[in-house]
Amino acid sequence: MDNAVPAVAATDHPVPNDAHLPADLRTPLRPDAFTLSEEEKIASISDHFREIMTLLGLDLNDDSLKGTPRRVAKMYVHEWFRGLNPAYQPDVKLFDNRYQYHQMLVERDITLFSCCEHHFVPIIGKAHVAYLPGEHVVGLSKLNRVVQYYARRPQVQERLTRQIAEELKNTLHTNDVAVLIEADHLCVMSRGVNDTSSSTLTAEYGGAFDRDQALRTEFLRLIGK
Numbered sequence: 001m002d003n004a005v006p007a008v009a010a011t012d013h014p015v016p017n018d019a020h021l022p023a024d025l026r027t028p029l030r031p032d033a034f035t036l037s038e039e040e041k042i043a044s045i046s047d048h049f050r051e052i053m054t055l056l057g058l059d060l061n062d063d064s065l066k067g068t069p070r071r072v073a074k075m076y077v078h079e080w081f082r083g084l085n086p087a088y089q090p091d092v093k094l095f096d097n098r099y100q101y102h103q104m105l106v107e108r109d110i111t112l113f114s115c116c117e118h119h120f121v122p123i124i125g126k127a128h129v130a131y132l133p134g135e136h137v138v139g140l141s142k143l144n145r146v147v148q149y150y151a152r153r154p155q156v157q158e159r160l161t162r163q164i165a166e167e168l169k170n171t172l173h174t175n176d177v178a179v180l181i182e183a184d185h186l187c188v189m190s191r192g193v194n195d196t197s198s199s200t201l202t203a204e205y206g207g208a209f210d211r212d213q214a215l216r217t218e219f220l221r222l223i224g225k
């Protein structure tokens with residue numbers, strides 16, 4: 001269950017997030033990012049969100065509104081931004097490639113829900129990932145979990161794309177990885193330019209996908225591009 005919350009405090013995992021990624025790909029975090037427990041973060045975010053609602057002029061005594069600050073705080077910590085907490089880093093299991101399957105494996109149309117770090121509104125789309133198996137194959141759902149872990153943070157699409165690709169290279173022990181993301185940014189659709197028809201595509205190609213145009217073309221064909 002993606003949204004299940006393990007009974008651990010953030011302080012149980014005081015390792016810096018993304019330490020295994022190249023420095024330019026790490027989500028910018030404060031050194032004290034993991035000193036508060038999840039419950040302490042929820043309590044404090046809730047207080048601050050109550051203040052925002054009050055400043056907007058809303059009456060927090062209203063039956064429908066009074067639970068909103070804590071609702072939003074829980075949503076931020078447990079759902080939208082759970083990927084900031086290394087406790088939720090997926091445990092990716094590899095299996096021996098007993099079948100000697102060495103062609104491309106594509107996991108396409110992975111549901112992607114993220115949040116624009118400039119406006120804190122949703123980014124909604126799909127990720128398509130592919131790799132060339134060597135000695136090992138990966139459990140399929142783990143590809144979706146890696147996408148979701150990095151998506152559930154304040155993001156820009158370019159960094160998200162490269163974080164997923166880098167993580168897959170590390171865990172699958174191969175550079176032969178492709179990631180393509182197509183997404184709608186609510187900051188573009190619902191405000192600012194108010195464009196509801198444009199969408200954003202980003203791609204990262206590693207190893208053979210970078211070198212071999214035919215392989216890239218095949219990947220794009222398999223995901224329907």
Ligand SMILES: Nc1nc2c(ncn2[C@@H]2O[C@H](COP(=O)(O)OP(=O)(O)OP(=O)(O)O)[C@@H](O)[C@H]2O)c(=O)[nH]1
Nearest residue numbers: 116117118119155156157158185187188191192193
């Ligand atoms: N490169 C990139 N830009 C993004 C992403 N998400 C949002 N943005 C852009 O971030 C930019 C922030 O620009 P600003 O000019 O500071 O913000 P703004 O005044 O709200 O800009 P407008 O959206 O044009 O109204 C905007 O152009 C957004 O479209 C993303 O994933 N990648």
Ligand SMILES: [Zn+2]
Nearest residue numbers: 116118119187
């Ligand atoms: Zn935005």
